[in-house]
Amino acid sequence: MTDIAAAPAAEVVVAHAGRSGELTSWRLLLRRPTFFVGALILLFWVVCALFSGAIEPHDPLAQQLLATNQAPSGAHWFGTDQLGRDMLSRVIAGSRTILLIAPLATLLGTVAGTAIGLLMGYLGGVVDILVSRIVEAVLALPLVIVAFLFVVALGPSPPVIIVVVGFVFTPLIARTVRSAVLVESQLDYLSSARLLGERALRIMFVEILPNVLPTILVEFTVRLGYAIFTVATLSFLGFGVQPPTPDWGAEIATNYGVLPAGYWWMTLFPALAIASLVIAINLVTDSIEQVLAS
């Protein structure tokens, strides 16, 4: 009974797969509740970042010195901070900095890491040994500390944070790409390419790169989550986005000192914003990994 019922459905899937493999991947993804929830939250924050000026109920920078430290109420849903700024508006506006810096840093790390990983995996030998040692040395330190060391030395500004976080992620991504390339270099199409006399650079970037692209895509989404983790942490430590620009990590840094006095709303809402964003990205990443693995 179940077999008969399942048969037509299977045919449909096969038919679709024939036309476009991507389409079925999308369907598989959308059928996962974790992906759906994650994507929805992510979309929410992207909309906030893009249209924050239109959504914010108040000016996130406007100080109302007669309405400082107000608990959440009808007028200020998330309360006000120590300078009387509307927390809801600051949380909405805070999505901009992190959603700009973290993806750019991840992109930089992915591009550089892919290039280095291709070189290490394909050329092997001395290049591989040398770069592997450097990679391991960088990895011997907690990422946050390396990032923090360089940001302190160079001074905090969004371009510096993007470059430093991108640089910190480069070895990790390079290592993953390297192992993917090593698997590829066992395959026949590469020896054919070599026999045809193709140049090494062409083999790496035209022959191998498209085949390791799925690995790189997963790596990008995984690292994006960590980039948000790192960028938010740098902000919290005071080495990220500088005040008065609204930023979730910086918001928590300026206001956690008044937590014992009972002013919980100034830190709780930015904290929940960060948590929801990283969890959303994690849900999406997890679903993509599961679908690619199946």
Place this chain on the structure above:
Amino acid sequence: MATYFLKRLALALVTLWLLSMIVFFAGQVLPGDPGRSILGPLAAPSAVAVLDHQLGVDKPLLSQYGSWISGLLHGNMGTSYQFRLPVEPFIQAALVNSVKLAALAFVIVVPLGILGGIIAALNVGRATDRIISVAGLSAATVPEFVSGIVVIIVFAVALKVLPVSASAGAGASAGSQLDHLILPAIPLILVLFGYIARMARAGMIEALDSDYARTATLKGLKRSVVIRRHLLRNALLPTITVIATQTGYLIGGLVVVETLFNYQGIGNLIYKAAQGKDFPMLEAGVLTIGVVYMVATLIADMLYTVLNPRLRLGGNA
């Protein structure tokens, strides 16, 4: 096996040397003029030059690196710009505090993570498995200061059952110290749980799938006996490596947690040094963390080899 260990040790030393270059580069080359950054923008150029000369930063880079390294090898990690005192006592005291906090987190999270991973593996593909895996990984990606804020609000501000600050004050009893360390340990536990559970789960699934597990089941052993006697030790081997690698991560997390809870550990020390542009202190702290991590990984590698008969008897693999 001796050759393997020697090789591993040599590689660790090379990595350590590279690490020292990275730390030196970030700490002494990038910041530019230390004399200027200590004395501020209004100081006379002659005063800056005198201080630079005293600090030795007007010498060529290579000789600066040389004297820094030879100092390190003689146990002299430099003089703090802020305190004008040798940095070692600061590092030592801070390291002891950090170890206390990290040890508490570890003692709780290792059994918990392994248990979570095993429960997930025994229910693979079912709701329990998905919940443990997704919740664990989600907890692992939330920054420590975020979960730290949430636990402070819940336990210290709303319920008022635990103190906000991590420091119990001088001469506090062990029990009181423990009370103060519970809240700071929670964010570290949350981050580590996901990784450990994930590895334990993967190891357990592999073991459950193995021939010897089937043999043990087929010869009529009870499931609990199969798991306890035959599967656990094989399943947990890879987890040891992960736990060691996470030691390094744990110390990174300490910077944030110690700052949030105002605890005088190595993380807080590095943070204060960075704020005060106290580069000798910063370098010494970061290098100490690097060394702790290298030693932890080295021990894990050796433990893994010793515990794994295939590698132990396999000769010079």
